[in-house]
Amino acid sequence: MVVLLAGGAGYIGSHTAVELLNAGHDVVIVDDYSNSCPESIKRVEEITGKSIVSYEADVKDKEVMTKIFAENKIDCVIHFAGLKAVGESTRLPAKYYRNNIDTTLTLLECMKEAGVKKIVFSSSATVYGEQKPPYVETMPRGACSNPYGWTKAMMEQILTDCANADSELTVILLRYFNPIGAHPSGKIGEDPQGIPNNLMPYVSQVAAGRREQLTIFGGDYDTPDGTCRRDYIHVVDLACGHLKAVEYAQSHKGVEIFNLGTGTPYSVLEIVNAFESSTGVKINYVIGDRRPGDLPDSWADASKAAKVLGWEAKKTLEDMCKDSWNWQSHNPNGYRQ
Numbered sequence: 577m578v579v580l581l582a583g584g585a586g587y588i589g590s591h592t593a594v595e596l597l598n599a600g601h602d603v604v605i606v607d608d609y610s611n612s613c614p615e616s617i618k619r620v621e622e623i624t625g626k627s628i629v630s631y632e633a634d635v636k637d638k639e640v641m642t643k644i645f646a647e648n649k650i651d652c653v654i655h656f657a658g659l660k661a662v663g664e665s666t667r668l669p670a671k672y673y674r675n676n677i678d679t680t681l682t683l684l685e686c687m688k689e690a691g692v693k694k695i696v697f698s699s700s701a702t703v704y705g706e707q708k709p710p711y712v713e714t715m716p717r718g719a720c721s722n723p724y725g726w727t728k729a730m731m732e733q734i735l736t737d738c739a740n741a742d743s744e745l746t747v748i749l750l751r752y753f754n755p756i757g758a759h760p761s762g763k764i765g766e767d768p769q770g771i772p773n774n775l776m777p778y779v780s781q782v783a784a785g786r787r788e789q790l791t792i793f794g795g796d797y798d799t800p801d802g803t804c805r806r807d808y809i810h811v812v813d814l815a816c817g818h819l820k821a822v823e824y825a826q827s828h829k830g831v832e833i834f835n836l837g838t839g840t841p842y843s844v845l846e847i848v849n850a851f852e853s854s855t856g857v858k859i860n861y862v863i864g865d866r867r868p869g870d871l872p873d874s875w876a877d878a879s880k881a882a883k884v885l886g887w888e889a890k891k892t893l894e895d896m897c898k899d900s901w902n903w904q905s906h907n908p909n910g911y912r913q
């Protein structure tokens with residue numbers, strides 16, 4: 577199969593490219609490098625020993641995307657291309673709606689014109705809103721606490737409407753929980769620009785001495801140790817979930833939603849402790865105020881993906897911490913050495 581990865585140079589896209597190539601598929605990447613760089617693609621080629629066709633382009637650009645679809649015989653699209661910083665989305669909502677929705681519409685138009693019938697979409701657990709976990713795919717979408725989350729909810733609806741209007745179309749909505757970790761080679765990983773918004777990159781940068789102290793956002797939640805709990809998933813497991821989804825799409829039509837999580841939550845303090853014990857590096861932290869918009873708990877019911885896709889997360893929390901640290905310590909400044 578030839579799989580087009582829109583936003584494929586990014587954190588999850590690059591790990592997915594490795595799994596697709598290792599499984600014998602061909603990969604075409606389109607990325608504008610707004611939150612990544614071409615080096616990640618080179619590293620994927622190094623890891624796999626295979627080559628990737630790549631384009632530096634804005635997925636919103638219909639003219640360029642039409643050419644890319646004409647030049648490659650695409651069987652399936654995976655749509656990773658999105659802006660994802662929750663805080664920034666509350667300050668610049670129009671930028672988020674424009675980028676995230678327009679990339680989706682352009683891909684759908686190009687697919688229709690080129691006769692491509694399968695799309696896998698990067699959605700998020702955030703679409704469940706404030707319901708009580710574990711989150712099951714049959715729950716209705718909830719109210720999102722930020723514009724980023726709303727773009728995901730809207731794109732799920734757009735893709736569902738398109739599948740309802742075209743009986744030949746397959747839409748797979750993958751709702752990711754909290755991806756962390758890196759490829760065990762230490763060659764690819766998460767490369768946030770500026771101050772990291774997410775927990776694991778922040779912890780890794782404190783471990784590396786790039787940041788002085790981690791602030792744990794709130795210690796007074798109604799959870800076992802007072803800190804928030806999340807369903808952290810190793811990015812390589814997540815990438816394998818994409819491979820399963822792409823293969824499933826070959827023989828199924830219509831819309832399917834899958835949670836990609838482990839089903840087991842860990843608290844912020846448990847993450848800090850696991851990082852320390854699996855790497856031997858101490859994390860300087862302080863417990864501070866709650867971060868607006870954070871939910872106390874979020875975790876998946878991961879049984880549907882196991883039953884339907886035959887996919888389950890295999891890696892442990894120790895693997896997640898060790899591989900995050902391996903990437904961070906070998907690439908202290910990410911891809912930009």
Ligand code: NAD
Nearest residue numbers: 583586587588607608609610611612634635657658698700
């Ligand atoms: P990322 O920022 O590393 O990857 C996204 C990639 O898309 C980047 O390489 C960026 O340069 C590219 N991109 C953005 N807009 C583009 C455009 N208009 N044209 C071309 N390329 C564009 O993020 P990620 O963590 O790999 O996330 C991938 C997808 O998964 C995103 O849609 C994100 O919203 C979603 N998601 C991520 C998480 C997470 O915690 N990382 C959780 C749930 C959902």
Ligand code: WQD
Nearest residue numbers: 660662700702773774775778791792793804806844867870
């Ligand atoms: C995890 C936990 C924080 C940083 C976000 C998006 C979601 C999805 C995944 C993308 C929380 C705590 C964090 C820090 C901390 N994104 N924390 N100190 O908020 O669960 O999910 O990323 O597409 O939509 O909302 O992930 O990594 O930001 O936080 O204490 O410096 O770590 O309060 O409990 P979150 P996160």
